[in-house]
Amino acid sequence: MNDTDATPVLVAKGLEKSFFGVQVLRGVGLTLAPGEVHGLVGENGAGKSTFMKLLAGVYERDAGTITLGGEKVDFTHPVQAAHAGLATVFQEFNLLPERTVAQNVFLGREPKRRGLVDRAAMQRETRALLDELGIDTIDADAPVRTLTVAEQQIVEIVKALSTDARVIQMDEPTAALAGHEVELLYAIVRRLAARGVAILYVSHRLKEIFDLCDTITVLKDGALVSTGPASELNTDELVRRMVGRPISAYFPDAEPGTVLGEPRLQLTGVGNDYVEGVDLELRAGEIVGVAGLQGSGRTELVEGVFGITPFTRGEMQLDGRPIHVTSARQAVRSGIALITEDRKAQGLALNQSIADNALLVIRSVFARRTTEARRELPGVLSSLEVVSRGVDQEVQYLSGGNQQKVVLAKWLATKPSVVLLDEPTRGIDVGAKVAVYHLMRRLAKEGVAILMISSELPEVIGMSDRIIVMHDGRASAELPARSDEATILAAATGTLKLETGAQP
Amino acid sequence: MSTLTEAPAPVRRPRRRRLDASLIVGIALVGVIIIGSVLVASVGRNFFSAGNIRDILTGMSVLGFVAIGQTLVILCASLDLSVPYVVSLSSLIAADMMAGNPGNIPAAVLTVLVVAALIGTANGLIVTKLKVNGFIATLGTGLIIKGYLDTNYKGTSGSVPWEFQLIGATGVGPVPVSTLIMLGVAVLGALFLARTRTGNHMFAVGGNEQVARLSGIRTARPVIIAHLLCSMTAALAGLLLASRLGVGSPTVGSQGGYDLLSIAAVVLGGTLLLGGRGSIWGTIGGVAIFAVVDNVMSVMQVNPFLKDVVRGIVIVAAVAVYTARVTERRRPRFTAGSPTPDGAGGASERIGPDSLDNAGVAHSDSPVEDPQKEAGA
Numbered sequence: 001m002n003d004t005d006a007t008p009v010l011v012a013k014g015l016e017k018s019f020f021g022v023q024v025l026r027g028v029g030l031t032l033a034p035g036e037v038h039g040l041v042g043e044n045g046a047g048k049s050t051f052m053k054l055l056a057g058v059y060e061r062d063a064g065t066i067t068l069g070g071e072k073v074d075f076t077h078p079v080q081a082a083h084a085g086l087a088t089v090f091q092e093f094n095l096l097p098e099r100t101v102a103q104n105v106f107l108g109r110e111p112k113r114r115g116l117v118d119r120a121a122m123q124r125e126t127r128a129l130l131d132e133l134g135i136d137t138i139d140a141d142a143p144v145r146t147l148t149v150a151e152q153q154i155v156e157i158v159k160a161l162s163t164d165a166r167v168i169q170m171d172e173p174t175a176a177l178a179g180h181e182v183e184l185l186y187a188i189v190r191r192l193a194a195r196g197v198a199i200l201y202v203s204h205r206l207k208e209i210f211d212l213c214d215t216i217t218v219l220k221d222g223a224l225v226s227t228g229p230a231s232e233l234n235t236d237e238l239v240r241r242m243v244g245r246p247i248s249a250y251f252p253d254a255e256p257g258t259v260l261g262e263p264r265l266q267l268t269g270v271g272n273d274y275v276e277g278v279d280l281e282l283r284a285g286e287i288v289g290v291a292g293l294q295g296s297g298r299t300e301l302v303e304g305v306f307g308i309t310p311f312t313r314g315e316m317q318l319d320g321r322p323i324h325v326t327s328a329r330q331a332v333r334s335g336i337a338l339i340t341e342d343r344k345a346q347g348l349a350l351n352q353s354i355a356d357n358a359l360l361v362i363r364s365v366f367a368r369r370t371t372e373a374r375r376e377l378p379g380v381l382s383s384l385e386v387v388s389r390g391v392d393q394e395v396q397y398l399s400g401g402n403q404q405k406v407v408l409a410k411w412l413a414t415k416p417s418v419v420l421l422d423e424p425t426r427g428i429d430v431g432a433k434v435a436v437y438h439l440m441r442r443l444a445k446e447g448v449a450i451l452m453i454s455s456e457l458p459e460v461i462g463m464s465d466r467i468i469v470m471h472d473g474r475a476s477a478e479l480p481a482r483s484d485e486a487t488i489l490a491a492a493t494g495t496l497k498l499e500t501g502a503q504p
Numbered sequence: 505m506s507t508l509t510e511a512p513a514p515v516r517r518p519r520r521r522r523l524d525a526s527l528i529v530g531i532a533l534v535g536v537i538i539i540g541s542v543l544v545a546s547v548g549r550n551f552f553s554a555g556n557i558r559d560i561l562t563g564m565s566v567l568g569f570v571a572i573g574q575t576l577v578i579l580c581a582s583l584d585l586s587v588p589y590v591v592s593l594s595s596l597i598a599a600d601m602m603a604g605n606p607g608n609i610p611a612a613v614l615t616v617l618v619v620a621a622l623i624g625t626a627n628g629l630i631v632t633k634l635k636v637n638g639f640i641a642t643l644g645t646g647l648i649i650k651g652y653l654d655t656n657y658k659g660t661s662g663s664v665p666w667e668f669q670l671i672g673a674t675g676v677g678p679v680p681v682s683t684l685i686m687l688g689v690a691v692l693g694a695l696f697l698a699r700t701r702t703g704n705h706m707f708a709v710g711g712n713e714q715v716a717r718l719s720g721i722r723t724a725r726p727v728i729i730a731h732l733l734c735s736m737t738a739a740l741a742g743l744l745l746a747s748r749l750g751v752g753s754p755t756v757g758s759q760g761g762y763d764l765l766s767i768a769a770v771v772l773g774g775t776l777l778l779g780g781r782g783s784i785w786g787t788i789g790g791v792a793i794f795a796v797v798d799n800v801m802s803v804m805q806v807n808p809f810l811k812d813v814v815r816g817i818v819i820v821a822a823v824a825v826y827t828a829r830v831t832e833r834r835r836p837r838f839t840a841g842s843p844t845p846d847g848a849g850g851a852s853e854r855i856g857p858d859s860l861d862n863a864g865v866a867h868s869d870s871p872v873e874d875p876q877k878e879a880g881a
Contacts, residue, residue, distance in 0.1 A: 079719065079720030094719065096712055096715055097711070098707065109720070112701070117699045117700060117701060
């Protein structure tokens with residue numbers, strides 16, 4: 001299996017890449033042998049995705065060489081790379097929901113017979129590829145929108161296979177999968193490797209890396225830390241190499257003087273179409289983390305609290321009084337704030353100014369407080385350390401971190417008593433992250449109750465006083481502060497055994 | 505490639521199949537026909553008489569041509585508002601060039617099609633290369649053509665020879681030749697969408713341009729070709745009108761309201777205005793629904809105001825029905841009243857219900873995976 005002495009199929013050497021003068025990859029290289037499963041690990045922002053995108057030709061590299069099958073290659077487009085035998089399964093799906101599986105697999109390369117698209121061949125070959133992977137639950141003729149996330153992931157892989165790929169890169173292929181679906185993916189990866197396909201496997205889940213990979217390459221801050229056989233590493237050592245710094249330096253402790261107060265938000269057995277039977281108590285001054293896989297119902301939970309998809313069952317109390325929130329407007333009036341997951345689509349009016357964005361909620365819900373909020377705005381922005389050319393600058397020209405701070409400013413203006421944060425640090429730089437963490441601690445000290453959804457387990461562990469884990473639309477576990485990643489992941493994938501008793 | 509060619513379909517879990525849009529249109533059409541025939545019978549007339557069928561089919565053909573082309577454009581997530589002016593221009597070019605002489609027919613038809621192709625190509629290039637929204641781009645080219653028509657023609661012009669007028673006048677039984685040609689074009693259009701790469705790519709470009717590009721599709725091509733074909737079907741509509749009127753007319757297109765009516769027919773036929781989903785046959789169904797509704801109202805001598813009201817209601821109601829279906833994107837995980845994960849929904853939750861409760865009380869046996877929960881398939 002780990003016949004790494006064989007002639008390498010892919011050699012990357014000294015790849016470098018900068019964005020806007022920030023170097024995100026410094027001289028990273030690796031070698032892939034046929035049939036090898038090669039794990040690429042590192043924290044968010046370590047440069048894994050950039051590295052993959054350089055190989056795939058999504059970005060052009062600044063320096064370094066890539067050799068595929070002995071020939072130097074210079075891809076400028078992922079399709080070019082795919083034709084040469086280097087296929088990539090990106091984290092976000094590249095599928096057309098309204099088209100069938102076969103049409104998606106052969107998109108852009110439809111087989112022709114007598115000048116017309118040969119639909120029978122398309123279906124037959126898609127079927128054959130699915131059979132090779134041992135998948136018999138996917139109909140080649142079914143529209144992709146009728147498939148589950150896991151099945152769509154498989155379609156992506158089949159799409160990669162259909163180009164006769166010698167190298168397949170997978171970016172977090174299990175991010176959206178449930179437990180048994182991960183097993184299926186394992187089987188597929190092993191089958192591909194057995195056929196001599198080299199696989200570059202990027203994942204945050206270290207268990208997967210150890211389960212699947214022959215070789216592990218560790219990146220940190222855009223540089224290569226180590227490459228070596230998986231058998232020579234263990235989880236602790238790997239984490240040490242990835243992180244390289246204690247987590248505590250990153251996450252501020254609670255501010256002195258923070259006290260746990262009365263319950264602000266209480267949910268008792270709430271449910272709607274997307275979540276079911278969630279109990280939750282959120283107290284003043286408390287930060288509760290919500291972990292769980294994508295699609296586990298985390299976002300749906302806070303959307304329920306915020307009245308976007310109102311709860312239809314169970315009871316919700318705010319400051320001890322029952323309340324039935326049926327619209328976002330009502331939620332805002334009641335002192336709830338929701339920092340949404342998708343900043344650009346749901347958090348900001350991108351081509352409006354910082355001031356307009358920061359005053360958006362106040363103007364529309366508490367119009368009478370606008371003047372006061374406008375007066376306080378410069379202070380709020382500077383306390384959040386927003387870097388801009390002034391409050392009139394359009395937010396689309398700000399960096400991700402500064403945009404997020406504007407979103408926070410918008411909600412701080414409403415003086416909320418309950419703050420719901422959905423992936424508050426996604427896609428922002430480390431400095432901005434730390435600013436967000438400090439802000440959360442400050443709010444907690446002022447008696448605000450905070451519920452934070454995050455996919456980054458270190459963040460959940462580092463910031464939370466308690467951790468709720470969502471799985472399959474339910475709160476599958478409530479864990480104490482500083483629970484370890486393995487326990488959280490187990491709860492998130494529905495495989496947690498609580499025999500040891502994780503009593504709060 | 506495979507030795508298991510006719511392998512029996514593997515056991516699949518039941519999926520919640522959504523009704524195919526063109527099927528819904530078909531059902532709606534049948535419903536409209538039934539209601540219509542009852543209404544017509546109530547005033548003592550026969551809806552299914554040969555004469556009435558011919559009227560309905562005649563009413564379909566002009567809008568049918570325009571709507572077929574419009575379907576392609578809308579599939580690509582663009583729009584064509586220039587069609588009424590292309591229709592008028594085509595009728596004029598045809599009638600002027602024919603000038604009553606049957607020998608000029610081939611040249612006139614060819615010229616009309618070439619001019620339309622040029623206009624369509626221009627539309628497509630403006631949309632794809634200058635990145636002007638299709639709505640605005642074709643509004644612009646439409647106005648340019650309108651300006652030309654307004655300044656150069658004060659009324660009808662030219663003369664269409666009898667031989668060409670036959671196309672609009674004759675029929676096979678109750679079916680007019682023009683309708684047969686329109687249906688022939690519809691067959692070609694449907695074949696084009698289903699069986700050519702460019703046709704396939706129209707769905708991709710309209711559905712998600714980013715995905716199309718990452719799949720190596722040259723995204724401009726399908727859009728340009730859609731606009732080109734749309735102008736050409738509009739030209740066919742213009743030729744048919746010239747044949748019926750015997751002359752060319754600078755206002756025949758805009759009087760027909762073919763821009764908005766064709767868009768309405770396309771949307772009525774289940775094609776997504778945002779692109780990426782739809783079909784020619786749905787559009788033909790939409791056109792037929794309009795024709796039947798119009799016909800019933802004419803037979804019953806409904807006043808013109810009420811006619812427009814009914815048309816308006818049909819369009820709005822149709823889109824409301826479709827939107828209700830489309831916005832339900834996220835599948836419910838729990839349906840009211842059944843607090844267990846909904847197996848029939850078939851989403852990614854096939855693990856058994858969790859036996860943990862969130863108070864953190866220890867449960868000896870944790871949720872067991874149950875991948876075999878392939879609900880009775």
